[in-house]
Amino acid sequence: MIDFYYWPTPNGWKIGMMLEECGLPYRMVPVNIGRGDQFTPEFLAISPNNRMPAIVDHDVSGEPVPVFESGAILVYLAEKTGRFMPTDAMGRKETLEWLFWQVGNIGPMAGQLSHFVNYAPAGQDYAHTRYANEYNRCLGVLECRLEGRDYILGEYSIADMATWPWVLIAKPLGDSLEAFPNVRRWRQAIKERAPVQRAVDLGSEYRRQAPPDDRERDILFNQRAR
Template identity: 55%
Template sequence: MIDLHYWPTPNGHKVTMFLEEAGLPYTIHPVDIGKGAQFEPAFLKIAPNNRMPAIVDHELADGGAPVSLFESGAILLYLAEKTGRFLPADLRGRAETLQWLFWQMGGLGPMLGQNHHFSQYAPEKIPYAIDRYVKETNRLYGVLDRRLADRAFVAGADYTIADMAAYPWIVPWEKQGQRLDDHPNLKRWFEAIAERPATKAAYARAVEANPNHGQPMSEEAKKVMFGQTATNTTR
């Protein structure tokens, strides 16, 4: 059994997408990031960066102590290696998948996260910041669209953890100031993943964890989310 410490954000959805695709048994432990649950001492033992998702895997082939992991990209890679699925075994296929996984972790996620922050959550609307990140989002959409021009999925013909990593960040495309019709290859890929039964099942878990999923964030939650420093991230 895998314990998944989760909240329905793009990074959280990545992990439920894999677990549903692989059919691995897991239990969701909600981490309400709007109420500061990510700063609780018990969670910090698993995720010292006070960010979700994180997992604890209790079923290891060697029968040893449970493995805990934070960082969504590391979790995807761990699960792929554990199951032997969604990560090619050959050298070239593995390299293609991993470079796009890290592209998402280092570029797509952080830049689109800044887009979300300045467009949706910042207390002051800063035109330069909004324009900067909307344009960078558009550039990254273009990178992905060109990549998908001659292949079904990001790493090639097969669905991999690179696709699972990127897809949740495209889901809120309208809030990011983008149009999928401007990126036809990306749109085709996005719609294909959206129709996968495991994707639907993963996103259905969002409301289970957070019955208010999809509702506007309260001002108090914003203060908890965006007021963190080195001195107020532990309790």
């Protein structure tokens, strides 16, 4: 059994997609990030960066294995199951390239763009434009990569699972994807997969219904070293 520390956000969906695609038995443990669950000592022992997703794998010989950072979790699960990551040296290299691209580029750019679209006070045009441009640039990189390929590595893989949630939300982030036909085709093909639909539905009862109140804003947006 895998404990899946989760809150319904794109970073959470990535891991839900892999768990569902592999049919791994898991138990969802909600981490209410607006309430500050990510700062409990129990959670920090698993995820020292106070971010979800994280997992604890009990299906191992010996002590349960905690894993934090979505890219590391995807590689861990791919190596555990032997699925969704090529095992030859070049295929593994390409997987890691695109995984690092996701966690270092489109993920944080989309995350910051989402902050400025959804939560920033008025008058933050410079920051908003900066992240909108970077997000759009990343979509262009993905568009080129998908030319002549069904998926990022050719075959469906953890590189797609990592990236897709951040493209699913393109329209609310203000990018119509009009200029990116390959991205639109890829986004739709993945959206139609039943395990992906189950992953996106997971914990939908926890989805935000209202803008964050002052207490939530303080927890989420005023973090400094502790």
